[in-house]
Amino acid sequence: MKLVAYLSEILGNPIVFCLAVVTSIAAISSRYYTWHLQKSYPRRNNSTGSKATQKRTPGQWTPIDFTVPDPPPYPGWDLKLTKPLPYRPFKYGPNYFITMGLRKGGFDEWIELDNEFLKFHSLKRERIEIRGDKCCKTAPEALDAAIELLEMLCDYLPKRYPSMFVATKVGINNVVTGEEFDIIHRPLSEEPMRTIARLLQDDVAIMMEGDDGQYYLKSGSILLPGFWKLEDKFNMSLSDIHTSGNVPQFKEKLEKGMTNFFRRVMPNDMVLRNNYFIQVDDNLAWSDSIGSEDSDNVGWFSAEKHKIINHHWFRSERQSLRRLPRSGGVAFTIRTYFHPVTDIAKEPYVPGRLASAVRSWGDDVAVYKGRELYQSVLLEFLDGENQKQIDEGTIGDGKSHKSYPF
Numbered sequence: 001m002k003l004v005a006y007l008s009e010i011l012g013n014p015i016v017f018c019l020a021v022v023t024s025i026a027a028i029s030s031r032y033y034t035w036h037l038q039k040s041y042p043r044r045n046n047s048t049g050s051k052a053t054q055k056r057t058p059g060q061w062t063p064i065d066f067t068v069p070d071p072p073p074y075p076g077w078d079l080k081l082t083k084p085l086p087y088r089p090f091k092y093g094p095n096y097f098i099t100m101g102l103r104k105g106g107f108d109e110w111i112e113l114d115n116e117f118l119k120f121h122s123l124k125r126e127r128i129e130i131r132g133d134k135c136c137k138t139a140p141e142a143l144d145a146a147i148e149l150l151e152m153l154c155d156y157l158p159k160r161y162p163s164m165f166v167a168t169k170v171g172i173n174n175v176v177t178g179e180e181f182d183i184i185h186r187p188l189s190e191e192p193m194r195t196i197a198r199l200l201q202d203d204v205a206i207m208m209e210g211d212d213g214q215y216y217l218k219s220g221s222i223l224l225p226g227f228w229k230l231e232d233k234f235n236m237s238l239s240d241i242h243t244s245g246n247v248p249q250f251k252e253k254l255e256k257g258m259t260n261f262f263r264r265v266m267p268n269d270m271v272l273r274n275n276y277f278i279q280v281d282d283n284l285a286w287s288d289s290i291g292s293e294d295s296d297n298v299g300w301f302s303a304e305k306h307k308i309i310n311h312h313w314f315r316s317e318r319q320s321l322r323r324l325p326r327s328g329g330v331a332f333t334i335r336t337y338f339h340p341v342t343d344i345a346k347e348p349y350v351p352g353r354l355a356s357a358v359r360s361w362g363d364d365v366a367v368y369k370g371r372e373l374y375q376s377v378l379l380e381f382l383d384g385e386n387q388k389q390i391d392e393g394t395i396g397d398g399k400s401h402k403s404y405p406f
């Protein structure tokens with residue numbers, strides 16, 4: 001478990017990171033996990049969403065007629081008042097592996113929007129204009145999957161967020177931004193991943209199964225990734241994405257389990273997980289302290305060391321994975337939560353727990369996460385805030401294992 005978690009953590013980018021963790025879990029506890037998912041999912045049509053596909057011809061998918069119950073409106077959702085959910089997916093050391101938070105999700109909670117929607121939306125709009133298909137594109141063989149995902153969102157969002165989205169005869173309107181999207185008439189007015197980008201705070205990626213049974217990154221809207229670029233990974237297989245990220249022992253330990261997991265994920269499964277990084281600049285879209293987005297040579301080596309604490313940002317992704325029933329694509333959503341470290345450190349237990357987690361990274365993880373650049377400033381600050389919380393009596397001896405459920 002520890003080894004696998006370690007492998008997962010040192011992966012080179014968020015999608016890789018997600019995939020490997022999924023794989024790790026699948027490899028270790030596939031029987032329990034599959035059982036657990038299929039036992040407990042809400043299904044309107046119970047006979048089809050979980051159909052076994054082990055005997056499928058690789059690359060072929062028979063459309064499944066699968067729908068989930070309509071989601072209820074997000075409780076009390078308000079564009080101005082609903083705050084980003086406080087995901088703090090790190091735990092006390094010394095066992096680093098327990099920070100993995102793979103869990104089953106409900107379909108209702110597929111997409112999370114909050115009072116940062118408009119900020120994300122305008123940043124995405126700007127980047128679509130400037131960077132275009134470097135950030136949003138779809139291979140022809142994934143077009144149906146991208147449209148299917150768009151259709152699912154046009155169904156889901158007005159039910160979940162009725163104060164912002166309304167369904168129309170031809171698609172969906174955003175009554176806040178005034179945008180109207182027609183997804184019925186052809187040709188579509190824009191590439192579907194761009195439309196998806198405008199509807200969500202999340203980045204999105206679709207993996208398609210090839211004739212060789214491998215999964216390929218064939219469609220994406222990757223506008224706020226921080227540390228990786230769609231153009232670098234587009235059309236790559238999961239294996240190549242991992243190999244290019246120099247994942248140790250990927251071939252020996254992970255590849256087979258991962259392929260099996262992907263082939264097994266069914267429309268009635270929904271997988272969620274969260275991860276976290278420290279970033280030493282405040283750029284949500286692209287962490288420019290590791291280099292320019294247009295440079296081929298980016299990495300922690302170019303970042304300035306020992307920046308003051310106000311430049312330390314906590315970046316956490318909440319990822320979902322599900323199978324698209326018609327096209328057979330596997331859709332990821334990657335939602336980034338991004339806060340100054342100084343803000344989250346005000347929360348009870350957080351400074352102590354984060355400091356302990358950062359200290360628990362093994363050497364290679366630390367290299368991957370760039371710890372050397374910020375650890376002295378970050379840990380000194382967190383230790384001080386933790387001590388304050390102890391002195392104020394907020395957190396007892398500070399050793400409680402109270403934690404967020406992620």
Ligand SMILES: *[C@@H]1O[C@H](CO)[C@@H](O)[C@H](O)[C@H]1NC(C)=O
Nearest residue numbers: 044045046047048064065066
């Ligand atoms: C479930 O889907 C199958 C295949 O589309 C259909 O034949 C069947 O009537 C559906 N059952 C229910 C309960 O909706």
Ligand SMILES: *[C@@H]1O[C@H](CO)[C@@H](O)[C@H](O)[C@H]1NC(C)=O
Nearest residue numbers: 038043044045046047048050
């Ligand atoms: C599907 O649902 C029907 C009606 O609720 C039930 O009778 C049947 O046993 C279910 N089938 C499976 C495979 O769960």
Ligand SMILES: *[C@@H]1O[C@H](CO)[C@@H](O)[C@H](O)[C@H]1NC(C)=O
Nearest residue numbers: 139140210216234235236237
């Ligand atoms: C995508 O990758 C496959 C091989 O994996 C290759 O045959 C194909 O030409 C690639 N497509 C593009 C657009 O690069």
